[in-house]
Amino acid sequence: MIVDAGRYTSGRIAVANLSALIDSLELSHVEGATFEDMVALSKLLFLRGDLLGRIADHDRAELVAVEATESAPDVGSALFIRARLAERFHRFGEADAFLNQALAAGHPVREVDVERAALWQATGRYGEALVLRERLAQDDPGIHTLGALASLLAETGQWAAAEACYAAALNVDDGVSPLPCGQLLFEWGVSAMRRGELERAEALFVELDRVLPQHVPGRGHRAEVSLARGQLDFAAALVKPLLEIADDPEYCATYAEILAARGDGKAACEAERAAAAYELLLARRPEAYADHAAFFFMGVGNRPLRAVELASANFKLRDTPRSRSLLDRALRNAQQVSHRQEVAA
Numbered sequence: 001m002i003v004d005a006g007r008y009t010s011g012r013i014a015v016a017n018l019s020a021l022i023d024s025l026e027l028s029h030v031e032g033a034t035f036e037d038m039v040a041l042s043k044l045l046f047l048r049g050d051l052l053g054r055i056a057d058h059d060r061a062e063l064v065a066v067e068a069t070e071s072a073p074d075v076g077s078a079l080f081i082r083a084r085l086a087e088r089f090h091r092f093g094e095a096d097a098f099l100n101q102a103l104a105a106g107h108p109v110r111e112v113d114v115e116r117a118a119l120w121q122a123t124g125r126y127g128e129a130l131v132l133r134e135r136l137a138q139d140d141p142g143i144h145t146l147g148a149l150a151s152l153l154a155e156t157g158q159w160a161a162a163e164a165c166y167a168a169a170l171n172v173d174d175g176v177s178p179l180p181c182g183q184l185l186f187e188w189g190v191s192a193m194r195r196g197e198l199e200r201a202e203a204l205f206v207e208l209d210r211v212l213p214q215h216v217p218g219r220g221h222r223a224e225v226s227l228a229r230g231q232l233d234f235a236a237a238l239v240k241p242l243l244e245i246a247d248d249p250e251y252c253a254t255y256a257e258i259l260a261a262r263g264d265g266k267a268a269c270e271a272e273r274a275a276a277a278y279e280l281l282l283a284r285r286p287e288a289y290a291d292h293a294a295f296f297f298m299g300v301g302n303r304p305l306r307a308v309e310l311a312s313a314n315f316k317l318r319d320t321p322r323s324r325s326l327l328d329r330a331l332r333n334a335q336q337v338s339h340r341q342e343v344a345a
Contacts, residue, residue: 002167002170002185002203002204002207003170003181003185003207003210003211005178005210005211007176008176008177008178008181008211009176009177009178010178011178011211011212011213011214011215012213012214014177014178014179014212014214015051015052015212015214018044018047018048018051018179019048021044022041022044022045022048025040025041025044026041029041029064034071035068035071035072035073035077038064038065038067038068038071039065039068039081041061041064042061042062042064042065042068043061045057045058045060045061045064046058046061046088047179049061050183050217051179051182051212051214051215051216051217052214052216052245052246053216053217053220053242053245053246053248053250053251054245054246054247054248055247055248055281056247062085062089065081065084065085066085068081069081069082074105074106075105076102076103076105076106076107077102077107079099079101079102079105079107080098080099080102080107080111080112080115082098083095083096083098083099083102083115084115086098087115087118087119087122088288089285089287089288090122090285090287090288090290090317090318091287092119092122092123092287092317092318095115095119096119099112099115099116099119110136110139113132113135113136114136116132117129117132117133117136117148117152118148120132121133121151121155122318122320123317123318123319123320124318124319124320124321124323126152126155126156129152130156133145133148133149133152134149136148136149137149141168141172142169142172142173143170143172143173143175143180143181143184144169144180146165146166146168146169146172147165147169147180147183147184147187149165150162150163150166150168150184150187150188150191151187151191153165154166154188154191154195155191155320155321155322159191159195162191169184170184178211178212179212181211181212182208182211182212182215182218183215185204185205185207185208185211185212185218186205186208186215186217186218186221188204189204189205189208189218189221189222190221192204193221193224193225194322198225198228198229201221201225202222202225202226202229205218205219205221205222205225206222208222209222216242216245216246216251219238219239219241219242220238220239220242220246220250220251220254222238223235223238223239223254223258224254226238227254227257227261232258232261232262235254235258236255236258236259236262239251239254239255239258240255243255247277249273249274249277249278249281250292250296252270252273252274252277253270253274253278253296253300253301255270256268256270256271256273256274256300257299257300260300267300271300271301271302274296274300274301275296275297275301275303278292278293278296278297278301281293286313287313287317290310290311290313290314290317291311291314291322291323291326293310294307294308294310294311294314294330295307295326297310298311298329298330298333304330304333304334304337304338305334307330307333307334308327308330308331308334310330311326311327311329311330311331312327312330314327315327
């Protein structure tokens, strides 16, 4: 057992409180919200969208944030909000430009550094990101700063150091909300998945389920682990309820993969639903969904050339080991499919 779940508020209550606070701020927004209220509302909507896999929450959060820039007390604050939006939706060049402008306009250096570290990590500038992550963690050793440092260490292959840093992040968490702990366990579990350590990932997702069973991406990734381990019935039981909660096509895609592995004829229908949903998202936010959609079309989505197109677009956005691996896999898969078709002809 990694975490004493009893020290945190019930996950169900925490998520209900989050929604209640969002509703309260939405009411204030209708009546004429302050800049601070709009920023808070946007952040909470993004948080709930992340927790529940709700793209609709992300859409609403973006609208509120853009509106907030129009009433910002200074230019730096408006530019910083635009930088955060651009970074979240993977418009990395735009985000970098806005951060530079926000800093020049006098926005607090520490806030800019937090976003810049995330931007550099996302785009593969690991050395520069590490300098910032380490300094931020040293200045304020909390669950967020240590957790962010751990994620970078994991991404750069320093797994032992990352594990120690994840554990340290949990140890310094002195809050009662399960949300920060839950997000850290999720990121830790995903890092283990990416290393192919499925047993470790499963253990971490079990811990997450104890602390915050409402964490939709955690359940979804646990289903992926179960699928990879051949536990098809359990994987289906994990992911199927998520289809009623989340509007992110990732869960429909995972369900389609499980059905296909079981030889269920319904897999094609689910894959078509996921494909249509991904294409709608790609039409609106191509940068944000290129990588996930590439994985889907390379697999159960069964459009290998589309996967190559998306993986190439993702690589142009960020030259990282994961983006290179994705593109290599997409290219190999497309070549193998083409070869099989030629042989069959």
